Amino acid sequence: MSRTCRALLVGVFVALAVCGALLAWLAHRGLSAREEPSALEAWAARSSRQLATPEPVRDARNPVLVSAQVLAQGRAHFADHCATCHASRSRSSRRCAG
Numbered sequence: 560m561s562r563t564c565r566a567l568l569v570g571v572f573v574a575l576a577v578c579g580a581l582l583a584w585l586a587h588r589g590l591s592a593r594e595e596p597s598a599l600e601a602w603a604a605r606s607s608r609q610l611a612t613p614e615p616v617r618d619a620r621n622p623v624l625v626s627a628q629v630l631a632q633g634r635a636h637f638a639d640h641c642a643t644c645h646a647s648r649s650r651s652s653r654r655c656a657g
Contacts, residue, residue: 590600609617623629637645 588597596604
């Protein structure tokens, strides 16, 4: 067997071992929005968000200034459009989404 072929086989084996370990970890621990994310999950989320956000927009600031009125409007919008499925367990017995 040539040296290149052997190196390729070792690389494939290592990649499969890493994928298998990752799948076993996910099967054991899973992904959840309710508990503190692991360091790997936090890194993956930050990296994905950075890759998905165009560079000129990354440092943009929210043009809406925080005020009591803005917060009240946001709470009212959440109550009307989001709370049915996304309220905390103590506030809603109905569970549509995590």
